[in-house]
Amino acid sequence: MAVSIHQFLCLKDNFGVLVHDPRTGATAAIDAPEAAPILAALAAKDWELSDILITHHHADHVQGIAGLKRTFPHARVVGPRKEAVAIGGLDIAVSEGDRVAIGALEGRVIEVPGHTSGHVAYWFEEEEIAFSGDTLFAMGCGRGFEEPAAVLYRSLMKLAALPPQTKIYCGHEYTMANARFALTIDPDNATLKKRAQEVADLRAADAFTLPTTIAIELETNPFLRAGDPEVQAAIGMRGADPAAVFAALRERKNRA
Structure with missing residues (x-):
């Protein structure tokens, strides 16, 4: 099924993401870091906001909800x-396996606790895209603020098990810093x-480094390769x- 995705920056390094279903005209914002850039992006695309899909409760992912609702009061x-x-003000509360819709686009909720205890990702299988919030980043992962590392690792393994062609949209443009750490x-x-x-060239051109894919991450992301003997040997844990x-x-x- 056709889908249009528009990325742009909010705040300092948060990604704003709009997902548009051309068949129905429905448009969702993935998280709400900041209302003004999201509203500007909607206006530039001439899209109407129908849904706001929140991944977790941190302020830099929810503080734009009120501003978006003032302009689009019927957005869910x-x-x-x-x-x-x-979070407050949810119209629909979702858990593992629940279905979400953006017009005719259908996604599934994947619970990925670790960064926060209730963090979720949204996977649209037919479109081969997933929105991982602050759990999985390109060549990195989020900090485990609210759960032990083992919980976050299990969540990452859930995402790593998605089809390799799945395109991953993350919550932040952290890719260059993550690449530097991965190389160590x-x-x-x-x-x-x-x-x-490739990432250095993209950033030098002021271009975004996302989306990545599960296949790329399985080859380049050390946090998904904790079982790899080479990665284990590199930190003395073979x-x-x-x-x-x-x-x-x-x-x-954390110390880097």
């Missing part, structure tokens, strides 16, 4: 049931080195439990 706010109180762990990975150069390796990698990134 969809978000994680487990964070409904923290896996400096001999030819695919990673090529990807890092043969260790992948969840423990992941925790050590995340701690290193």
Whole structure:
């Protein structure tokens, strides 16, 4: 099914993302970091906002909801049931396996706790796209603010199991910093080195580095490769439990 996706920056490095169904005219914002840039993008595209799909409760993902609702009062706010109180004003609260719709586009909710306890991702299987919020980034992952590292690792493995061609849209433009860290762990990975150069070229041209794909991440993202002997050896943990390796990698990134 045809779908149009428009990306733009909000705040400092948050992505604004609009998902448009040309058949019905429905348009969803993925998270609401800041109302003004989202409204400007809608006006530029001549799209009407029908839905706001929230991934988690952090302010830089929800603070634009009120401003969007003032202009589009009938837009439905969809978000994680487990964070409904923290977000406030949800019209539809969703959990693992629930279906969401943007016009004729149908997605599925995947619970991915770790960064926050109720974080969700949205997967549109037919369109081969997923919106991972602050759980999975290109060559990186979010910090585990509200759950132990093992919980975040299990969430990442859920996303890693999506079809390899799935295009991933993340919540932030962190790709260059993530590439630099990944190279400290896996400096001999030819695919990673090529990807890092591509990212550097894109950023030099002031172009976005997303979407990525599950296939690319499985080859270049050290947080998805915690079971790889080369990654384990790089941090002196050969043969260790992948969840423990992941925790050590995340701690290193926290200090980077």
